Amino acid sequence: MLQATILVIVQTIVLLAVSPFIVGLIRKVKARLQLRRGAGVFQPYLDLAKLFRKQPVVSSTTSWIFTATPYILFASTLAAGLLVPVFVSQTPLNFAGNIIALVYLLALGTFFLILAGLDAGSVFGGMGSSREAIVASLTEPAMILSIFAIALTAGSTNLSTIVHKTALLEGIVTDPSPHLMALAALFIVAIAETGRVPVDNPATHLELTMIHEAMILEYSGRYLALVEWAAGLKLMVFLTLIANVFAPWGIATSVEPATLGIGLVTYLAKVSALALLIGVIESMFAKLRLFRVTDLLGVAFILALLGLVFFYVLRG
């Protein structure tokens, strides 16, 4: 019990502490690829600290939904993060929810963020909310199917069980094609859900293109800090999911100081590598038009479905 509590607290701290770094790292990679020096990788920490200290300005047209949303978003995203194995394969909160719970916890945050976008009454907020609604609608089926394709191999929809079994190489089929297809699908989903290029551009405030940024346009001060931190956490959740479900190597399969240390280090290395990859992708592709996004997400859905078909075909 005590050990479990400590593990949960450590996982919370790791997620909270590392997520701004990942955001900073992606920005740095993009800057370097654009031949800029860019801000330091620790700049997001300074941004958050500054935002927390600033006086928030709240729109006088808003209701309590607007000020409650950052807390709900922060809590639901962090709760989702606690369901994913981070550096130890058997998370103590395994019993609290499986992959469906994770998807719907993230959806809870999205729901309130859409409401908050509408609350201030400005056109930007509404526009962002409307676009977020369609992107979320299209990602979720692909996400559920791709996760199911992976779940079949491990015989479980519990993330911990999937990761633990994969890490111990239990029940892994010799042919990895279903896994690879599901990986591709989940990667596209991750990009869409976390609002990265080519679906959304986190670095722009242009009304033609913004989705996530438009929804949170009215936020300032501590509320903005929480929303930004939650966005970083969401990115972490997806990167962790991809890293640990598809490449759980190095993750601690038992609770011993040495393995935990190795688990933590390899985890940081894996998510940093994925952050590098995202930075490169963001630099290589242009943002898609909103109605082109559907094609991309359609591809993700078909890939996930193919993964499922392949699984059954290969297994006979």
Added chain:
Amino acid sequence: MMSVLLAALLTCYAVGVVLPACLPRRPKLQNFVAHGLACAAGLFGAALGMVGLVASEPLTASISSSIPYLSFAVRLDPLAAFFILTISVVGFAASMYAVGYVTEFYRRAPIGLIGSLFNGFLLSMTLVVIADNGFFFLIVWELMSLLSYFLVVTEHEKADVRYAGLFYLIMTHVGTAFIILTFLIFFQEGGSFSFETFRHPEQPLPEGMRTLVFLMALIGFGTKAGIVPLHVWLPYAHPAAPSHISALMSGVMIKTAIYALVRVYFDFLGGQFPWWWGFVVLVVGAISALLGVMYALMEHDLKSLLAYHSVENIGIILLGLGAGMIFLTYGIKEFAALGLLAGLYHTINHAIFKALLFLGAGSLLYATHTRNMEEYGGLLRRMPWTGVCFLIGAVSIAALPPTNGFVSEWLVFQSLFLSFHIPSIFLKLMLPLAAAMLALTGVLALACFAKAFGISFLALPRSSHARRAGEVPVPMRVGMALLAVVCIVLGLAPMAVVPLLDRVVSPFAGVSIEDKVLALDGWALAPVNVEFSSLSPPFLALLLVVLSMVGFGLVMAFGGLVKKRYHKTWGCGINLTPRMEYTATGFVQPIKRVFSTIYQPTVKLETEFLEESRYFAKRRRFEFHIEPVFQKYLYDPMVVFFTAMAERLRVVQAGNLHLYLAYIFITLIVLLLIAV
């Protein structure tokens, strides 16, 4: 105990039918008497439902009649008790709400009559689920349809209400015709209308007849439930009724059809199905769920939007039932029980949150006198109670944790995912695909309720109606708050709900799965196997609360106490007006465009330019419609066909009395000839 409660329940409703109509025409008195009695009956019903669910033996009672084959037999088994409980809880809240809501009708409609019909409607629904005789069932079923029709046309002075009522009346009778056929097949084989002979006929029904029963029941009860493509009446009739009636119709009346389907398939037919029965139910469920939510998204009349969501949720319930039927075919009893349990869990959840949402919509109607969402706005500040209750309902129907809608949808997901145990590879692929459709449905429902809540309750009021709106009377708030609390309880306490549902399900599936679904002393749900999946709604709720506090702690630690500053929203240099806000139509525009193959939208934009210059528009007219596919391609041709037939048949109706006498004479002779 049970018989006393049942007698009290029926007496309260019966007195509630008779007394308000007999009272002097004093609306306030009639209101209190009618809805007070309905409240009392609701309490008795809830108690009866709980007792019936845990009772070891079903309660049976019967009064024979002089009409052949008819006996007023009732039987209260756990399935019936579960539906009594659902009807009573919703009935109680709706009656409470009605005390405040019908004040709106004091000058416009006879309150005593509405109260009588209301009690009669509840009574007939109660009798439908406990009837144990086919003939008796049909009588109360018809009574339920007719009474609800009368209630739908309460505001019969409006033409669209009359149209909605007529549409409903026709469709419900088409459905009833199929139900009569279903029962006649049983009657023909067993020689009695008693449900006991339906259940245990002397010789089992031949295969062809069983298939016929399956299809007839699906069409007949499906019409009432509102499955696609038989749903067309629902978005007309449910919104046309007064809101507390809409809550009953959408919340519980359509559930009686689910009751009847479970009764016929799992009880009468004994759960022996070929695999394609379950598959058909699954497909119907998936299509209903997806199309229901898609049409709901395009609807800006709040009550019609909710009505379409009933189609969606009936689809989700059928996904659970269908999965259960498929598993039963392959003899995987535990998963069959799980599917059925998930479907029934969603049945009560939908009853509660849909009733809550309809009551919320009624409150908005009461406060603003309009159902058009585009005229709402900013109501959360003006109607804080209604707003919070509606939000709880919206979060529940969007299946977000930790509410009840999430728990039951999660169970449906699990039963679909367990499909890899089925030997057929076709079904192995189809069930996850249904899960993907369910995921799409879920997230579209999220978008739809973000729209419904966001446009109605947030930002600036969009009309003078909304600006002048105020909070509704206390009884209405109590009715809504009660259902909101039930929503949360059903979500947080599945350990209390699952054992009760297991008592309903286990006789049909032949296996009890209570200890397999519940893990960790009931604190987590782990369908069939902890290794496969688990969910702990109470813990998730706790986690959310704790982590919000962590967020608050971080804010305090890094920022300390700072006073917020309020300022108007930046409107690019000009003052923000409601006309600049995003509208509901605008909000769903991307969705409409992405799914244009389904919607087939027609957009018309007419611009009238100034005479001086074509750069300035004088007036713009924008219109958009989505194609009512089912009405246009399925119902309209049928209507045309039947009208043409009627035209032809008019020849025999010459209006001459002698001719009619001749008809009677000829009929008599023909009958005599046949008899001889």
